[in-house]
Amino acid sequence: MSEHLHRDESASRSALFVDFDNMYLGLRKLDENAAEAFASRPSLWLQWLEAGLDAGGKTRRRFLVKNVYLNPVTFGSYRAVYTRNGFRSIDCPPLTGQGKNSADIYMVLDIVDALQSGFRYDEFVIASTDADFTPILHRLRGQDRRTTLLTAGLSAAAYRAVCDSFVSPEVLADVALGQFDDVEAVVDEEPVPSIMMPPSSAARQVATEPKPSRTEEDMAEVRAAVRAAVATADSPLVSAAAAHAALKVRPNLKQTDWWGAGSFRAFLALYLEDLAYEGNPSPGYVYDPRRHSRADLPGPERPELGTFVQQVCMITGAPAMTSERYASLFSALADDLAAAPYERNETPKRVRDRTDVSGVSVARGAVSFVAQGLIFSGQKLDSDPSARELAGSYLAYVKNLCANARMTLSTADEEALEAWILGSIPSDKIERAPVATDADAVL
The missing domain is CATH 3.40.50.1010 (5'-nuclease)
Structure with missing residues (x-):
């Protein structure tokens, strides 16, 4: 009972x-x-x-x-x-x-x-x-x-x-x-962090330290760096580039959760009230309302991909990005792996930030998809691979996904895939990886 x-x-x-x-x-x-x-x-x-x-x-x-x-x-x-x-x-x-x-x-x-x-x-x-x-x-x-x-x-x-x-x-x-x-769901476009995002325990500790973790001089230098970056931009500045300007003068900002704010967006609201932030379109933009407005923000990208490539994306789940964005992703991933070991959660965030700073942004969800595809297809991410090696391995992986989906690729189809994934990478940086003989092993 x-x-x-x-x-x-x-x-x-x-x-x-x-x-x-x-x-x-x-x-x-x-x-x-x-x-x-x-x-x-x-x-x-x-x-x-x-x-x-x-x-x-x-x-x-x-x-x-x-x-x-x-x-x-x-x-x-x-x-x-x-x-x-x-x-x-x-x-x-x-x-x-x-x-x-x-x-x-x-x-x-x-x-x-x-x-x-x-x-x-x-x-x-x-x-x-x-x-x-x-x-x-x-x-x-x-x-x-x-x-x-x-x-x-x-x-x-x-x-x-x-x-x-x-x-x-x-x-x-x-x-x-x-x-x-x-736990954070990784989707094609991530939701913009809330301005009310609660500070982490580390940030709370910083905020309650007996000795201040920042001085008026610190704050003045960071404000000046961000304002200068925004002022020299011809249009609203990608948020990661603005954050990078702040980190150049105070590299420990992230360790303090942006001086207790919890996110860069909240940091702007607390310390740079004269600047405006817009999270849509992704990846978010910072601008001076005296020079720009929301009308100056770029429109959402709708990549013009061929019919066959669109079909591949729909069937395999591969990110439907332009060749230029794939090149940005592979370059940023190679640079990040050369600087730090691969970490399942942190590497996609860092790579996303690197692409933001480069001006050709790639969403974290796309980075995660590519990185996991490389891992499950046998590509080593702990051996300092080059961008060309990563691109070649990913191309082979996409072909394997097509094989698993019972998509028969003609010579023209394979050339279309190569043009899509490798097209924006200089020819001297391309390295082709062989297609696995057992397609089911990928999955």
């Missing part, structure tokens, strides 16, 4: 199916610490799902079924961890010399059994990057069941499109590490 009283009857009655090998190995390519956390502390990401935080807190779940499918030879040590968290563990030993097991077949059979049982499950949550589950997702949707997909690698666009809710690898990695508050 007491159990019934504490049961959340409004929660979605859900079934969870986890392809452990697929998820663990995929996450390990992206972030080894996240992979180990996913494997050894499933309670963290499980609680996140139960609270419905992947859906903005709107869909709380009761997992009536929790199945994990793993290779006992390689990952048997994790079995007890999952069973202690209420999972039913199904052993899927390797069937071939390459280690291939039958987890996907077992999962499909159990999903069909659950679908055809006398009990109605409101939702099926599937954790796997394997696009072979696409048919079963179609079947579930046809039976009016909600589906949520967790992936640990770049998945086929058709696979993502057939589910109701999708958890990307980078979000799952953050959740596995317990960074719920830091």
Whole structure:
């Protein structure tokens, strides 16, 4: 009776199916610490799902079924961890010399059994990057069941499109590490930070230090640098360029969360009230209202891409950017990797800022897509690769995505892809990477 009283009857009655090998190995390519956390502390990401935080807190779940499918030879040590968290563990030993097991077949059979049982499950949550589950997702949707997909690698666009809710690898990695508050959805264009963004704990500490972390001289120098950068611009200045001007005279501004403001936008509002900021269009612009107005802001870019390239972007999910923006991305990424090690969260932010300063801006979501594509296709990001090497590897990756989508590329098609991705990179900076023979290995 007491159990019934504490049961959340409004929660979605859900079934969870986890392809452990697929998820663990995929996450390990992206972030080894996240992979180990996913494997050894499933309670963290499980609680996140139960609270419905992947859906903005709107869909709380009761997992009536929790199945994990793993290779006992390689990952048997994790079995007890999952069973202690209420999972039913199904052993899927390797069937071939390459280690291939039958987890996907077992999962499909159990999903069909659950679908055809006398009990109605409101939702099926599937954790796997394997696009072979696409048919079963179609079947579930046809039976009016909600589906949520967790992936640990770049998945086929058709696979993502057939589910109701999708958890990307980078979000799952953050959740596995317990960074719920830091989880940030990476989309094509990021929302502009709120001017009311609360300061971080580090910024609060700076604000409450007995000795001031800034002097009037500091503030005067920073204000003068930003105003000078804005004054010399012929049009509204990209926000990253304005921020760069401030950082040149006071490099520790970011470490103090912009003197406790929490964001550069809020910093402008607090310390440079004479300047105006507009976040739309991306990536945001700063201007002097005495010289410019909103009418001087650039309009949103609508890249003119050929019909075939547009089709590739739609099917593979590749960012629909101009060749010039791809060149800006590869150049900025190569420069950043030469200056600092690759970090899953920080590198895309830094690269985005570098492209902003260069005047050919690339959204963080596009940087993340390209970086993850390079990682999952085997490109080493810790060996100081050149822009030409990155571009060549990404071209090969896009071709592999097309192969996975069963797009047959003619010679003309391949030339169109090369012109699109490599067209703005000087010929002496282009290095072609071979196309993988096993397209499915990318996914």
